[in-house]
Every structure is written in structure tokens, then in C-alpha cells.
Amino acid sequence: MSFSVSLRDVTLTYGDTEALSDVDLTLAAGKIHGLLGRNGAGKTSLLSLLAAFRKPTGGEVLVDGRPVWENVDVVSRIALVREGGDFDDTDTVKSTIETGELRPSFDLEYAHKLAQRFEVPLDKKVNQLSRGKRSVLAAICGLAARAELTMFDEVHLGMDAPTRDAFYKELLAEYMDRPHTVILSTHLIDEVANYLEEVVIVDSGRVLRHDDVEAFQGMGATLTGPADAVDALAAGLEVLAEQRLGGTKSVTVGSALDASARERAAAAGIEIGPVGLQDLFIHLTNPDRTGA
Structure with a gap:
């Protein structure tokens, strides 16, 4: 029971x-x-x-x-x-x-x-x-x-x-x-x-x-690929974190990508990965974001 x-x-x-x-x-x-x-x-x-x-x-x-x-x-x-x-x-x-x-x-x-x-x-x-x-x-x-x-x-x-x-x-x-x-x-x-x-x-x-x-797993995305292409795709999205190594960049965004964005990512050679629950938690409870 x-x-x-x-x-x-x-x-x-x-x-x-x-x-x-x-x-x-x-x-x-x-x-x-x-x-x-x-x-x-x-x-x-x-x-x-x-x-x-x-x-x-x-x-x-x-x-x-x-x-x-x-x-x-x-x-x-x-x-x-x-x-x-x-x-x-x-x-x-x-x-x-x-x-x-x-x-x-x-x-x-x-x-x-x-x-x-x-x-x-x-x-x-x-x-x-x-x-x-x-x-x-x-x-x-x-x-x-x-x-x-x-x-x-x-x-x-x-x-x-x-x-x-x-x-x-x-x-x-x-x-x-x-x-x-x-x-x-x-x-x-x-x-x-x-x-x-x-x-x-x-x-x-x-x-x-x-x-x-x-539902949490579908909230955000991690974009990894050529720096210029990643920056272009992430433009206008809420960026939670970013890392760069040489010409490769990884950006974590706080919103899900629609079908069009995924198509552009594939064409630009950008890999899309999920955002961990812990990263989403940190983002959602950020005092600057929630006003807490």
C-alpha cells in the first residue's frame, strides 16, 4: 500500500x-x-x-x-x-x-x-x-x-x-x-x-x-560545436553557462529547442545534449532570476 x-x-x-x-x-x-x-x-x-x-x-x-x-x-x-x-x-x-x-x-x-x-x-x-x-x-x-x-x-x-x-x-x-x-x-x-x-x-x-x-529533462539543452555556429544558434536564447576550448564551444541554454532550431543545429554540425537536473535547479532557484 x-x-x-x-x-x-x-x-x-x-x-x-x-x-x-x-x-x-x-x-x-x-x-x-x-x-x-x-x-x-x-x-x-x-x-x-x-x-x-x-x-x-x-x-x-x-x-x-x-x-x-x-x-x-x-x-x-x-x-x-x-x-x-x-x-x-x-x-x-x-x-x-x-x-x-x-x-x-x-x-x-x-x-x-x-x-x-x-x-x-x-x-x-x-x-x-x-x-x-x-x-x-x-x-x-x-x-x-x-x-x-x-x-x-x-x-x-x-x-x-x-x-x-x-x-x-x-x-x-x-x-x-x-x-x-x-x-x-x-x-x-x-x-x-x-x-x-x-x-x-x-x-x-x-x-x-x-x-x-x-518535463525537467526537456526544459533546456546543451549546444556543442564550432564556436561561431553555436553563438548564432544561441542568439536570443537564455544562456545559463558556456565553455570554450579552441574553436569548439559549449553553451547551455535554459529553453527547449524547436524543430527548426534542431534542423539548423544539425546542418551546422552542432551536437544537442540534455541539461542535468542539478544545473536546471541552480538556474531556477537563482535569486537574480526568481527575485527570492
Whole structure:
């Protein structure tokens, strides 16, 4: 079973600070969603509302079509895993993992299997773990929760590159084995781009853009070829970046090319490539562009 998510005209304030403002967002059940935003954009605040860690100042937060606040039946089937985990540092890894059995769907056998695979020693105390191993422990608890809605908020921080890669692959394998709803909040956009089905970009407490990955992939283009020909084709387009090596130039533009432009590119010997999700994110959240 998978949970859908819906936020309707949601605001969240901390004193005089408005962390989220007029957020309307619907996430389909059974997909892997990427939640992207610059520091302070409101990502963690949004996830905390979905996990019922906080009550919205205004609006309505629904999970599985039901209000999430003070709804034990729904909350018990939601897992929010934050960087470093919310652990008692004096507990052992073994007892920390076993605490997960408070959740109705927690798979202890799977958690122990993951601990062995990622070489997290069960007999050590949490405060004896390195930052990377502590992050892995948090990821293990999130995966083994077997929740209908699982959210990872920068849980990869502290992991080295091979461990992050193994975590992403395990996440995908668990998702394929048991379809559910996943939200990944991350700054390592290029690393997770291939795992995402939909992307939400949050900027200054508002949803800036929400679309499937294919829509983002079609937003821009990279033009590479003879410098003069590239400059001519890019004239009038929004240039995001450019590089030059001798007589060859590469220009990244922020808009898709129509059929006519593609024909001119082919005739001029210009190669057209896609723009990475991370580059598009940087462009879309540029304060000079959005006025943020």
C-alpha cells in the first residue's frame, strides 16, 4: 500500500518567520519524489508537517486523504528519517534498531541484514559511531520501517560515495519489491536524478515547480560545436553557462529547442545534449532570476 500526499494552502510560521507560505502540493502514491531546495528553502519544514512533527499554522495536511495531525493510524505508517537519526546516543546500535519494532510494519530481520551489509556493529553505542555509520544507521531504520510513506531528509550526509551508491540501490530494490511512496530531500541532485520519478522544487517557502523528471529533462539543452555556429544558434536564447576550448564551444541554454532550431543545429554540425537536473535547479532557484 502507498500513501498519497496533499497540502492545501499550507503555511507554517516560527515566531515572526514564515517557513512555508500558501503551499499547494499533491504527490501521487507509489512514486519516488525528489524534494529540492536551497538551504532554508523550507524542505525540512514541509517534511516535518507530513510526519506530524509540527502542526501547520494554516491550511490542511493530508496523507492518504486523511488529516495527519494527531492521527495515530496514519502517523504509525509514516517514517521520516533525518540526517544522523533521532537516537539516544547512549543506546547500543542493537537496541536502537529494536526500538523500531514500535512500528507495526518494522522488519527486524531486514534491519539486521542491512546492518551486516553496511558493516554497522550492533554492540557499539550510537555515540561511538562515526558520522558516516550513524547516517547509515538512520537509513537502515528508515528502510526497515517498511512504511507506506518514507521520507529521507539529507540522510546521506556523512556517507562516503560507495556507501551512498549502495544506499540508493538498496532504496530502489526495496521500492521495487514493495511499492510505496518515497520522498528524498537532497542537495546531491545529480546522484539521485536517475532514481526520481517526480521533482518538487521549493524556494523561499513556496513550491516553485513540481513536475515529472521528463518535463525537467526537456526544459533546456546543451549546444556543442564550432564556436561561431553555436553563438548564432544561441542568439536570443537564455544562456545559463558556456565553455570554450579552441574553436569548439559549449553553451547551455535554459529553453527547449524547436524543430527548426534542431534542423539548423544539425546542418551546422552542432551536437544537442540534455541539461542535468542539478544545473536546471541552480538556474531556477537563482535569486537574480526568481527575485527570492
